[in-house]
Amino acid sequence: MPLLLVGVNHRTAPVEVRERLSIAEAKLPELIRSLTHLPGVEGASIVSTCNRVEIVVSSPSEDVIETVVNWMADRANTAREDLEKHLYVLRYADVVKHLFRVTSGLDSMIVGEPQIAGQVKKAFMAAQEIGALDPLLNQVFENTMRVAKKVRTDTGIGEHAVSIPYAAVELAKKIFGELKGLQVLLLGAGEMGELTAEHLAAQEVRQIFVANKTYERALALAERFHGSAVQFSSFEEHLATCDIVIASTAAPHYVIETDQVDRALSARKMRSLFLIDLSVPRNVDPEISQIEGAYLYNIDDLQHVADANLELRQKKAGQAEEIIVREVESFRKRLIAQDAVPTILELQQRLETIRAAELDKCLRRLGPISAEQRSAIEQLTTQMVNKILHYPILQLKESPEEPQERETLRQTIRKIFGLR
Amino acid sequence: MTISPNVTLYVALAFYATGTLAALLSLFTHEKWTQNAGLAAMIAGFVSHTFWIGTICTITGHPPLTNLAEASSFVAWVVFAIELALFLRYRVQAASFFVYPLVLILLTISAVAREPFAKLSPDLRSNMFTAHLLSTTLGVAGLLIGLAFSYLAYVQDRALREKTRGRLWEWIPNLNVCRTVSYRALAIGFSVYTVGIITGVLWSYRTNVGLMELRSKQIGAVVAWVLFAILLQSYIGGVFRGKRIVVISACAFIAILVAILGIQHG
Numbered sequence: 001m002p003l004l005l006v007g008v009n010h011r012t013a014p015v016e017v018r019e020r021l022s023i024a025e026a027k028l029p030e031l032i033r034s035l036t037h038l039p040g041v042e043g044a045s046i047v048s049t050c051n052r053v054e055i056v057v058s059s060p061s062e063d064v065i066e067t068v069v070n071w072m073a074d075r076a077n078t079a080r081e082d083l084e085k086h087l088y089v090l091r092y093a094d095v096v097k098h099l100f101r102v103t104s105g106l107d108s109m110i111v112g113e114p115q116i117a118g119q120v121k122k123a124f125m126a127a128q129e130i131g132a133l134d135p136l137l138n139q140v141f142e143n144t145m146r147v148a149k150k151v152r153t154d155t156g157i158g159e160h161a162v163s164i165p166y167a168a169v170e171l172a173k174k175i176f177g178e179l180k181g182l183q184v185l186l187l188g189a190g191e192m193g194e195l196t197a198e199h200l201a202a203q204e205v206r207q208i209f210v211a212n213k214t215y216e217r218a219l220a221l222a223e224r225f226h227g228s229a230v231q232f233s234s235f236e237e238h239l240a241t242c243d244i245v246i247a248s249t250a251a252p253h254y255v256i257e258t259d260q261v262d263r264a265l266s267a268r269k270m271r272s273l274f275l276i277d278l279s280v281p282r283n284v285d286p287e288i289s290q291i292e293g294a295y296l297y298n299i300d301d302l303q304h305v306a307d308a309n310l311e312l313r314q315k316k317a318g319q320a321e322e323i324i325v326r327e328v329e330s331f332r333k334r335l336i337a338q339d340a341v342p343t344i345l346e347l348q349q350r351l352e353t354i355r356a357a358e359l360d361k362c363l364r365r366l367g368p369i370s371a372e373q374r375s376a377i378e379q380l381t382t383q384m385v386n387k388i389l390h391y392p393i394l395q396l397k398e399s400p401e402e403p404q405e406r407e408t409l410r411q412t413i414r415k416i417f418g419l420r
Numbered sequence: 421m422t423i424s425p426n427v428t429l430y431v432a433l434a435f436y437a438t439g440t441l442a443a444l445l446s447l448f449t450h451e452k453w454t455q456n457a458g459l460a461a462m463i464a465g466f467v468s469h470t471f472w473i474g475t476i477c478t479i480t481g482h483p484p485l486t487n488l489a490e491a492s493s494f495v496a497w498v499v500f501a502i503e504l505a506l507f508l509r510y511r512v513q514a515a516s517f518f519v520y521p522l523v524l525i526l527l528t529i530s531a532v533a534r535e536p537f538a539k540l541s542p543d544l545r546s547n548m549f550t551a552h553l554l555s556t557t558l559g560v561a562g563l564l565i566g567l568a569f570s571y572l573a574y575v576q577d578r579a580l581r582e583k584t585r586g587r588l589w590e591w592i593p594n595l596n597v598c599r600t601v602s603y604r605a606l607a608i609g610f611s612v613y614t615v616g617i618i619t620g621v622l623w624s625y626r627t628n629v630g631l632m633e634l635r636s637k638q639i640g641a642v643v644a645w646v647l648f649a650i651l652l653q654s655y656i657g658g659v660f661r662g663k664r665i666v667v668i669s670a671c672a673f674i675a676i677l678v679a680i681l682g683i684q685h686g
Contacts, residue, residue, distance in 0.1 A: 154452060156590075175580060177594040272595065295580050308585065319451075 002042070002061075002403060003136065005090040005098060006068045007054030010109055013086035020076040023048040028126040031075075036132045038071060040064040043134030045127035045141065047102070049119045051109055054102075056095065058136045065089055092403070096140060097328045103148035104320055105158060112157035112313040117148045139335070147327045154323060155316040160309035165196040167305040168276050168297070169203060172244055175274050175295060179203040185242040186210045186225075187235060187255060189217050192278040192299070193248025200244065201225045209242060211235040213249070239264035239273070246276045247283035255283040258291065265293045276302070333398070336406070340396035343410055346419050347392065351385045392417070426531075428472040429493070433527055435465030440520040447517060447587050455513050455591075462520060466500050469527065473497055489533040491557060492680055496526035498561035506565070506601060514591035518568040529681070548623040556616030556641075560676055562609020563648055566602050567669050570651075573598035574666055603655050610648050617645060640679030647672035 008018060023031055023046060035044040035055065043058040055068050069087065073080040090098050098107070103120045105112040124141040127133050133141065152158055161170040172179055182205045186197045189212050197208055208227030211234075212218035218229035230238060239245065239260060249255055256275065265273060277284040277298040289296040297305075359381055363374070392413050400406055413419075442458030473494065476484035484490035503519040506512055576592045579585055592598065651668050 156452070171580070173594060174576070175595050177596040289581065297583070301583050304583065 003056070003058050003092055003095045003140065004062065004065060004068075005054055005056050005095040006065060006072065006087060007047075007052060008086045008088070009052035009054070009107070012088055017076070017078075017083070017086050018051070018053060020078060021048075021053040021072060022050070023053065025122060025126075028123065029130050032127050032132045033130055035068070035071065038064070038067050040067060043127075043137040044132050045123050045137060047120055047123045049116065052102070052107075056099070056137065056140075058134050062091070093328055093332050096143070096331055097324060099140065099144045100147045100151075100324045100327060101321075103144050104151040104324065105148075106151075106317055106320055106324070110162055111310075111317050112160075114152070114158040117145070117152075120148070121145060136335075143327070143331050147324065150327070151320045151323050155319045157313055157316040157320055160312055162306050162310045162313065164192060164278075164299065164302045164306055165199045167302045167309065168196050168246075169199045170309075171295075171297060171302075171305065172200070172203075172274055175272055176243060179205050181206050182243040183238075183241055184208045184227075184244045184246065185235065185238045186221070186227075187232075187245065187247045187283065188212060188249030188251075188279065189214075189221055190248030190250070190278055193246045194221065196246050196248075196276060196278065197221075197225055200246075201227075205244075209235075209238050211238075236260050236264075240267040242273075243271065244274045244276065245284075246278065248278040249283050251279070251283055252281050253283075254285045256288070257285050258287050261288045261291055261294050265291065268293070278302075337397045339406070340393075340410070343414065343419070344393050344396055347389060347413070347417055350417055350419055351389060355381050355385050426472075428468045428475065429527070429531055432465045432468035432472060433524075433531055435461045435468060436520070436524045436527055439465060440524045443516045443520045446591075450590070455516070458516065458520065459507070462500065462516075462523070463504070466497070466504070469493070469497050469500075486553070487533070488681065489530045491553075492526045492533070493530035494557050495561055495564070495680065496523045496530070498558055499523055499526070499564055502561060502565045502605070510593055510597050510601065512569075512572075512593045512597065512601075514572055514588050514593070515565075515568050517588070517591070518571065519565070522564060522568070526680075546623065546626070548619055548626065552616055552619035552623050554616075555612050555619060559609050559611075559613025559616050560680065562605050562612060563644075563672070563676060564609075566604075566606035566609050567673055569598050569602035569605060570665070570669050573602055606648065606652055606655065610645075610652055613645065613648070617641060637679050640675045640677075640681075644672050644675035644679055647675060 008021060010018070013021075028046060028048070032044055032046055035041060035046070035057065038044075040059045040061055041057050041064055042060070045056050047054045047056070053072075055072065057064060057068060069084065070080060072087075073083045076083060099120070101107045103117050105114065105116050108116055120141075124133075124145070128138070128141075161167045169179070172182075176182055179200065180203070184197060184200050184205050184207070186193055186208060189210075197210075201208060208222070208225040209230050210218045210222040210225070210227055211230045211232045212221070213232050215229065215231065218232070221227075222229040239256075240263070245256070247255060261273065261275070271293075273294045275284050275288060275294060275296045277296065280299065282298055284296055284298070286296065286298075288294050359378065362377070363369070369377075395409060396413065400409070439458045439460075439462035442454050442461060446452075446454035446458065473484050476490060480486070484494050499519060500523045503515055503523075506515065572588075572592050573595060575586065575588055576595050576598055579589055579592075580595065647668055651665065651672060654665055654668075
């Protein structure tokens with residue numbers, strides 16, 4: 001498997017180095033093309049995100065590593081020695097394993113983050129469109145995307161929110177399901193509140209009402225979310241009609257009291273009310289959490305949810321690693337078996353030729369024989385050839401991972417059986 | 421060599437037992453493949469179960485509802501059919517933890533009862549009787565599904581309120597789905613069950629088999645009807661949360677089981 005990877009990531013290089021190497025999406029095709037023009041490169045692609053820049057090439061010789069490192073140093077306008085201390089080089093099955101891990105989000109800063117799969121896919125598509133992928137790299141990338149999908153589906157590693165605003169959205173979905181068609185009331189203009197409202201707006205909620213002590217600020221925020229501004233003094237009217245309430249004011253006291261929520265819930269009948277209190281000091285009376293139908297989460301509660309989710313992702317990462325180990329092994333075996341096919345075919349052809357010639361000689365010596373006798377001799381010789389070929393073919397299919405060792409084995413078998 | 425018609429019943433039981441075990445195992449392993457394997461086994465059991473019900477219909481010439489073995493088997497079949505439809509619609513995996521064991525228990529009752537296939541006497545045969553049996557059984561199936569989802573809603577509500585995740589957190593769908601399915605299943609199940617009780621009363625008047633002999637079947641049926649009426653009223657009134665509802669649901673479930681176990685031959 002003449003596959004090599006040279007790269008830097010957030011663990012090996014500081015941002016100053018990564019930013020010099022990073023490549024804008026629009027520039028990817030041009031740079032991949034320039035890589036394929038390097039001597040010894042048969043296929044190439046580049047994975048470039050804010051956390052990593054990795055060059056993947058297929059080449060019959062490892063000498064190409066030097067060329068690729070020089071190419072990177074030139075691009076980053078850095079001395080080769082300065083760059084080298086941040087680089088890692090992977091070979092053969094390690095490249096496949098690394099790509100499987102990266103695309104599944106296991107090598108990301110936040111384990112399981114889903115964006116990386118899309119970024120790797122873009123790198124793959126860019127290289128494919130300009131014909132920079134040789135059959136081997138094509139297979140590697142196709143399998144990478146398949147394995148990443150399998151990891152996400154089988155483990156659900158990316159399913160849980162690990163930031164406070166996302167945790168709030170996740171909880172809202174656990175209560176209401178689809179958020180489309182729901183109404184949101186944002187009280188105050190705190191930064192976290194705005195961010196949470198932004199995430200909810202992205203879920204296509206029906207309407208966001210904004211109430212703030214300063215009406216002009218409420219108007220400006222409402223415009224941003226395509227919502228409506230309401231007077232702070234009359235926000236209670238909206239408690240009965242809004243499903244999610246985000247409190248994020250600077251008030252040093254409770255803004256929402258139990259009796260207000262009681263009244264709102266009796267008007268709402270079966271519908272639940274989700275209150276998110278992101279203020280410190282708290283704006284929502286904690287007693288409200290005792291009221292049936294009201295679900296109250298403050299900033300600490302949401303942080304706990306995010307932490308628990310992160311822990312869950314770490315656990316699922318273990319399952320994901322197991323899947324990846326299995327997939328790498330099966331991919332490696334498939335590639336080695338594919339590699340051995342021409343030799344196996346030649347071997348079978350060679351022995352079949354010998355068998356047919358010797359059978360012909362033997363039959364001529366024997367003189368007239370019955371059809372049954374002829375069939376028995378043919379069957380015997382075919383079975384003998386098959387038995388002789390069994391172990392050499394098995395060795396070729398399960399040959400060692402190192403290409404050098406594999407080549408030695410292939411040459412030995414070719415020599416023994418007199419193949420050209 | 422003739423194959424006993426009960427072979428499909430035992431095959432269904434074996435698959436249901438496997439499916440239930442796999443589903444319960446997934447509670448601890450938290451792996452989707454265990455759940456999927458359980459579902460596959462349950463579907464295989466359902467196919468076999470369908471054959472068995474078809475066999476009874478062919479032998480007796482009427483719906484398989486005339487004795488305990490037949491009725492509990494048919495309730496199990498309908499309950500799983502509804503669960504499968506709900507799974508396809510909402511991808512609700514948590515319901516399997518309650519529904520699969522319930523289906524297994526009901527079919528086990530059927531197998532243990534081992535009553536011979538009952539042919540109804542021509543005097544008792546009537547459209548009213550068929551309507552009574554069908555609507556009661558379908559109603560009970562609907563009510564049992566309603567109870568399962570009502571319990572899921574309760575578990576989810578507690579988890580959200582106490583901010584702790586139980587083993588079921590990931591498997592249970594959102595609260596809205598749990599409550600909607602529960603309400604609809606209870607409302608439809610209750611209406612159909614009521615029709616079943618009315619047609620039963622009318623049929624017993626016509627055939628003089630004795631109305632309200634106060635056997636466990638009748639007592640269980642009426643008590644269940646009253647409890648489900650209270651439960652439904654709580655939903656409509658918007659006071660469906662809390663432990664009171666869980667207690668009523670549990671009592672209603674027991675009453676329904678008593679009614680099913682009280683079914684006598686003929």
